[in-house]
Structure formats: structure tokens, C-alpha cells
Amino acid sequence: MVRATALAATAGESSAASASQLVAEGRRSAARLHALLCRQQAAAGSSSSTLHGCPMALTEQILCCFDRAIAALHGGAGAGCREDDDGHAAVRGGKCKPERGSAGARAAASSKRIRVEKKATMHDNFLWRKYGQKEIKNSKHPRLYYRCSYRDDHGCTATKQVQQSEDDDTASPVYVITYFGEHFCGRVADVGGPVVAGDDGEESEELMVISFGSSAAAAAAATGGASAAYPWPCCGEDAKNRGPSKTWSLPDWEEVPPLTANVAEELIEEESTPEPELMGLISSPDLEYSLLDLELGESSFGIDGFINFDELSVYSIDNAR
């Protein structure tokens, strides 16, 4: 039986992959629509803090449906939080201790993690506060721990861990970033804020290929992870208003996923660099690649447990070497 299942899975893999890509395409279109609506809403002066307006709710629903479709096509199997080969053991079953101070973060960690590997910068669209740094055994570089700066304000459970890649400590280091939890502080990317980068969605979309399964395996081989996409809407709006932060930077990309953000969103080419001289890099991305990995936690995936696909890789072809 097991063998039969495996065979079936193999046979249907390619068609499922193409179907998945189509669905993913549709989802991105929906995401763009969502972004447009967000922008219009913001432009209209309405509070962007609530997305419960009809169109917004509708697009979210559409996105949600796409997510489920993707999950279904992918065959589920949310492989749970498997250990990365490069020591990213961050998510371990038991670490979620509600009673401790960081219960939220740990709980979030157990439910979902999104792994991102990118060159040159560890900046992203969010405002993070560093709360720890740890030397990791067998690792040249320490692991840095960040949590969303809005944890206190909004109960945002998002955290991330940043670690410089082992084999890459040159001028343009690769940072392996593992995201945990969700940004409950998140708002849809603010139109007026630094979050927005041109047509964002459209533009980045052209740069990307989404692949499921097998190709992700290659990615996993290279990065020790699984798969992909960008996690959350951002807290950029508030972040901007909260004054300077060393961890804050202007992105040149943006994504506008639903607030629930259960799913990895599309990837955004990213390399925000505060330094003016580095701004050129933004306009002409010289990231050699940007690979995002996503791992969805066990079944405890928070909301409805959809998104079972455990591998979704997003590559920037434009910058691919």
C-alpha cells in the first residue's frame, strides 16, 4: 500500500506541480488585487488597520481558497518541522511553553517557520528588536534572535533568527533567516510607507518562479531548508512612525498578503540597505540569489491547518547565477 501510494505520488508529481504553479499564479494575481485594494483604501483615507471591508475580505477569502487549493495539490504531508541539516533546529516539538514569558514566540515557533536565505542583508520589511544572541555549536557565526517590536503593543508573536551562512562570510554574506509566528501587528502594506516599492507585486513577480516539491529539494540541498515565500504583511506603517531603528530599513519590495498570513506569500526581491552608496544595489539588484524557504509546522498550523505543502521555493531568475 505504501509503495502504491508512493508510485502514485510520483506519477502525478509533474502534473500536480504544473497545476500548483497555475494555482500559485492565480493566487498571486489575487494577492495583487488585494494589494491594489489596500492601496485604494489607504488612499481613501480609511483606516488600514482593519481589513474587514467587503472587497478586502473578499480578496482574502480568494487568497485563502488558493492557499487551500495549493495545499491540496501539493498533497499535504506537511512534513512538520524537520531538522535542517545545517543546524537549524529551532523548531522542536516541545519548546512551546505557554507559561514562560516568551510563550507567544515559542508557540509561534512551533506552528510555523519560514526560512529565508539571502545575500548581503538581513533587513526586511519589519521592525525587529533584537533580544538575544547565541553562539551555536559547530557554527562560526552566532545566531541572532529578533522579535517584532510590536510584540508588546499588538501582541505580535513574530520572531526571527538570523545567522550568517557558514560558507559565506565574505563581503556579501548570506544570512539564513528563520521566521516564526505571525505578525499580528501587521497591516497591509502601507501605501505611503516605506514598504511600498513601485508596483511591487507585479515587478517582483516577473522575477520569480515558484516550484513545488522536487525543485525545492534542490533548494533544500543547497540551503538545508525546504521552501518558500515571504511571510507577512508588514508593520511598516507603524514602524515608520515609531522613529528610527537600526533594524528598520527601506525595502525595495513589498508584498501584501492577507493578514492571516498563513501562507507564505510570494517572494520579494529584497535587499534593503540603509547606506546611500548601497542604494544602487536596490535599483539594480545584485543579489546573486534570493532564496526563501518555508517550513510549515506540524499540524498545529494555527489557522485551519491549511497550507500543507511543505515545500515551495521561489527563485529570482533575474538574479540567478
Add this chain to the structure above:
DNA sequence: CCGATTTGACCCGA
């Protein structure tokens, strides 16, 4: 003065 970062200590699971 306030907020962010640093860093040693503590906690917890394996």
C-alpha cells in the same frame, strides 16, 4: 530620558 542593544543567566527539552 527613552528606547535599543548587549550579554550573562536562566529555563527547558532532548
Add this chain to the structure above:
DNA sequence: TCGGGTCAAATCGG
């Protein structure tokens, strides 16, 4: 017992 994740006091910087 060890390794990893988080806390929180001390420190730093604007």
C-alpha cells in the same frame, strides 16, 4: 548534562 531559546539588568546611543 548539553544545546538552544529567552529573559532581564546593564549599557549604549540619539
